Amino acid sequence: MSIVNRARPEIRALRAYQAAEQVDDTIRLNANESPSTCSVGHFRRPLNRYPEVRPLALQAALANRFGSRTEQVLVTRGSSEAIDLITRAFCSAGQDNVVLPSPTFSMYAHYAEVQGAKIIQVPSGPELDFRVDINGVLAACTDATRVVFVCTPNNPTGATIPRADLLRLIEGRSSLSAVVVDEAYVEFGQEPSAVDLVESHPNLLVLRTLSKALGFAGARCGAVVGSPDVLALLSAIQAPYALSTPVIECVEDGLQAExxxxxxxxxxxxxxxxxxxxxxxxxxxxxxxxxxxxxxxxxxxxxxxxxxxxxxxxxxxxxxxxxxxxxxxxxxxxxxxxxxxxxxxxxxxxxxx
Ligand SMILES: Cc1ncc(COP(=O)(O)O)c(C=O)c1O
Structure with missing residues (x-):
């Protein structure tokens, strides 16, 4: 069953913002743009025009890098934005909760607090040598658990969650919670990415960022790799034109083979x-x-x-x-x-x- 059924009902009912049409070789008098620009930068796309609502070529290039289908990728302003979108899409304030091991990256709890979601932390501290207690995480989930966050390799411990444990977690929460696997540092470790599990596990959302191994922290670009129906929900609450033309072009260039x-x-x-x-x-x-x-x-x-x-x-x-x-x-x-x-x-x- 699709995990979309576990998202907030008002978000499921939301229609994405209808942006002004963008058609090549037309006179664009439909978006209150300027006919000229005072930009001194050199970009392939005209800077006086809004960028694409969602940057399709960049999405395809990232899918190619991650080994997914293009429609399984939503490009975000860093994976920080992805954490925010997921939390807002799934958690009703004062009602739902997120479950996460502790210690881990603090932004999961931060955005849960912003959204008014309860935070359930499962100790995976120094006494466990920072091994994430998957049984403990599963046991901590309640009927109101909408999102489980894990980070592998984990920030700030550097510990990797073995793939068999990840699978147990994803399958243990299938059709109950979105399971977010944050792979911000995956390129520096030995375990392969979990992106190949997305096709068979619709409750899995893999976060990737360009800020670390690819050295693009200043560009603010990341992605969620997941099931297209879940990505449609996240896209409905993401700002239109979220990625700016300079960022799109700089990251497209950075994704060239050399x-x-x-x-x-x-x-x-x-x-x-x-x-x-x-x-x-x-x-x-x-x-x-x-x-x-x-x-x-x-x-x-x-x-x-x-x-x-x-x-x-x-x-x-x-x-x-x-x-x-x-x-x-x-x-x-x-x-x-x-x-x-x-x-x-x-x-x-x-x-x-
Ligand atoms: C585990 C983890 N996820 C996400 C992020 C945020 O990355 P981004 O720069 O893509 O927002 C960080 C940044 O330190 C991180 O450590």
Whole structure:
């Protein structure tokens, strides 16, 4: 059964915004656009015209990259927007809930709060070595669970959910909840993407972003890969013309074969640098534990997280500290060889206390 039946009734009833027609070789006097532009940028499409309501060529290029059909892709302003759209489409305020392991990327809970959905967190903390407790996640779901979010490899732990566990989760919630598998960091790990499961599992929504492995964080572009009927719901609440012409063209260019080949080489370099940095950090006297990572960052447990954060910041190197259950942990993003070496230099000037 389609998961669309579990979306908010008023969203199911919503008709997508009817944008002004866009037809080639016509005089366009139907969208209150300007006949000229003061832009000094050079773009293939005229900047005085609205972009396509949904960028079809970009959608096709992304589908090609992800290994899905074009109609299984909705292009979004980063995967952050996708998280927001999914939460708004499925959760009625004050009534429905989302289930997620903890710790994980904080935007799932953030958008659930914005939407007024209850948040049920399932501990997958350091005592479990950050392995996501799939049985616990399934057991935490209630009749009102509309969305389950998991992130693999997980931010901020770097841990991958084995495919067999993912399948158990997706199938355990089939026709009950949308299961969102956030693959923001999948290119840095060993497990294949879950995109190939979309065809056979209509409650699965895979999030992909161009912000990480492809290096397009400044462009704000991501995608949801899912069943076309669910994507139609999300599209109905997404702003028309969500992706701007400069972004569409810059990402189309970045998805050309030679750029992708360069990106794939950069991913392999980063994985090598991650292992070098991880080993060097593990050897520092104040480091208690380093968790292996399948992402472009790793998490370390240290003897004095706040003092290390202050010391690094004073030396103009920024790391990430989350507090709470990760009070004694720091997340380190892997940078260039020179950036990583500078970090190590700064860290070695810390005393062991
Ligand atoms: C797990 C995860 N998902 C999504 C995002 C957001 O990505 P985007 O830049 O595509 O909005 C991030 C960003 O840090 C992330 O870590």
């Amino acid at each position: 750029c992708l080949a360069a990106a794939d080489r950069a991913i392999q370099d980063l994985i090598r640098e991650r292992e070098i940095l991880l080993q060097a950090v593990a050897a520092l006297p104040f480091v208690i534990k380093v968790w292996p990572s399948d992402a472009n960052f790793f998490l370390v447990r240290v003897s004095n997280a706040r003092r290390i954060m202050e010391h690094c910041s004073a030396h103009k190197v920024l790391l990430r500290h989350f507090g709470g259950e990760l009070e004694d942990c720091i997340r380190i993003s892997v940078g260039s060889r020179a950036e990583n070496e500078r970090l190590l230099q700064v860290l070695t000037t810390m005393d062991a206390s």
